[in-house]
Amino acid sequence: MATRRDPGTANRVLDVAERLVQVRGYNAFSYADVAAAVGVQKASLHHHFPGKADLGAALVARYHRAFFDELHAMTAKTRAPAARLKRYVAVYGSVLRRNRMCLCGMLASDVATLPKAMREGLQRFFAENEIWLRGVLEEGRERGELRFDGPAAPVASFIVSSLEGAMLVARGSGKLDRFDRVAERLLDVIGARRRS
């Protein structure tokens, strides 16, 4: 374990910065905010992440990894495509319940001001989401669990858009429970929810 990197400060910096971005946005958090919350000086942050762009890119990369690790772990335990979809929706809901926006949804709003590496990270995140969803949708339709017309790809785009938008508007309108009603309706539309 000689080559193991310090799991200490760098990770704590990422934890704090991630929360700040998800709550306030990329252009509304500073090294000073992060340093204060972590309990170090601003200069120490620059040792781990030379510039804000580096920190931002690391945030996107880590979020991407964590998101799909969770997704793939869930997929391994959950057979039925309809159940997978419900759990996928629940992942977004659990982020919102902590008063946060999806990291990449938040950064999507800041896209015009982001360094290139972060923009590319965003594109990969959304693209990979839709690939995963396409698989679930196609399998679900074959099994007769889900129903939708035409190719699965645009339906996957539709699901990502609706969930990101539901988080965005729930936070913006000050009514977090709005998300649950929208998510329910979304699952209904794909046929993933039994009629009550």
Next chain:
Amino acid sequence: MATRRDPGTANRVLDVAERLVQVRGYNAFSYADVAAAVGVQKASLHHHFPGKADLGAALVARYHRAFFDELHAMTAKTRAPAARLKRYVAVYGSVLRRNRMCLCGMLASDVATLPKAMREGLQRFFAENEIWLRGVLEEGRERGELRFDGPAAPVASFIVSSLEGAMLVARGSGKLDRFDRVAERLLDVIGARRRS
């Protein structure tokens, strides 16, 4: 017309600031940016809008008015609820085609950093959107033009969420045409689009 206010600088300031917020976000534009684009000094802006919070609140109020003026004008000319829905979706599309996010969708992402007056303006905007949509949805279902289960209110929430999210993700993923496919799917779901 003696009491008519100057339609000059103040409106040009609002035009420029609106564009900057829609493209970059509330925390990524400055009085310096606006002043440079309008062709005046920063101090002049403070004469019309004492602080950034005042400018922001004026932006939300003006956007709200303009949005619903357009909506009500359209409603007066368009009888069929299904056609109204299509035009409603097209309004969002026309904003995106100018490489902008919906002003209130953009501000929704910045909600944690906004002054109270702006937050309240956002809530009113989304609430009124859903009231308008509810009317269209209920009339459309009565006429047999639209189809959906249960009360219209959650469907209205669903539509707003999907459209805001479609704009957000289209910009964030760098594929603006994504919006059109999502919008099409959305109209399909409500039954507003004939099968091709």
Next chain:
DNA sequence: GTCTATAGGTGGATAGAC
């Protein structure tokens, strides 16, 4: 790896002349 100190720039905002 963390600190102090500081640089150089930009943020929103004000005073007061014209």
Next chain:
DNA sequence: GTCTATCCACCTATAGAC
């Protein structure tokens, strides 16, 4: 209503000691 001049707080970033 617009200008010049200025304030001070905060921003990202760097140098160099420990």
